[in-house]
Amino acid sequence: MWPDGPTCLRCGARGRIGQLDGATTRIGTYKCYACRKIFCITQGTIFERSHVPLHKWLQAIYLTDGGSKPIVPYHLARIVNVSFKTATTMIEKLAAAAARDGAFGLDRRHRGEILRHRDDGEPTARSLPN
Numbered sequence: 001m002w003p004d005g006p007t008c009l010r011c012g013a014r015g016r017i018g019q020l021d022g023a024t025t026r027i028g029t030y031k032c033y034a035c036r037k038i039f040c041i042t043q044g045t046i047f048e049r050s051h052v053p054l055h056k057w058l059q060a061i062y063l064t065d066g067g068s069k070p071i072v073p074y075h076l077a078r079i080v081n082v083s084f085k086t087a088t089t090m091i092e093k094l095a096a097a098a099a100r101d102g103a104f105g106l107d108r109r110h111r112g113e114i115l116r117h118r119d120d121g122e123p124t125a126r127s128l129p130n
Contacts, residue, residue, distance in 0.1 A: 008032035009039050046093045056080045060090050067091075067098030 006017045013034035020029045020038070028041040042048050047057055059080050064071050077087035 006030050008035060008037070009043055010037050011035040046097050052082060052086060052090065056082060057090070060087075061094060064091065064094050067094030067096075 005014055006019075007014050008017060008030075011032060011034055013032055016033040018031050018033060020031055026040065029038060030040070031038050040048075042050070042054070047054060050057070060076060061067070063069075063076065063079060071091065073084055073087040073091055076082075076091060077084045080087065080090075082090070
């Protein structure tokens with residue numbers, strides 16, 4: 001995680017950080033005693049504010065090649081054992097992160113669209129038949 005130990009994301013303090021490990025506290029939650037704020041290791045990532053366990057996110061990343069390989073939400077939901085709606089959200093977040101990081105070749109099959117290229121090279125979207 002952090003090479004020099006946990007660092008507060010708000011104030012940058014390193015020394016006065018404590019790990020919270022109560023019965024109802026999520027794993028990876030820390031408290032900065034300098035600014036008295038709570039932060040988590042997933043803060044600032046696509047996993048932030050997600051109730052899906054991290055191991056399911058990592059499995060989804062593996063199955064989609066980091067968001068660059070298309071997968072249908074129904075298949076992801078069955079493999080990872082989440083709901084269809086959760087699988088759709090996971091795919092959208094992974095695709096957005098992959099596009100932001102420069103991954104190439106994304107299509108939108110998970111949204112009911114398929115990309116086709118016109119004669120001038122521009123992609124056009126059309127709905128898939130039922």
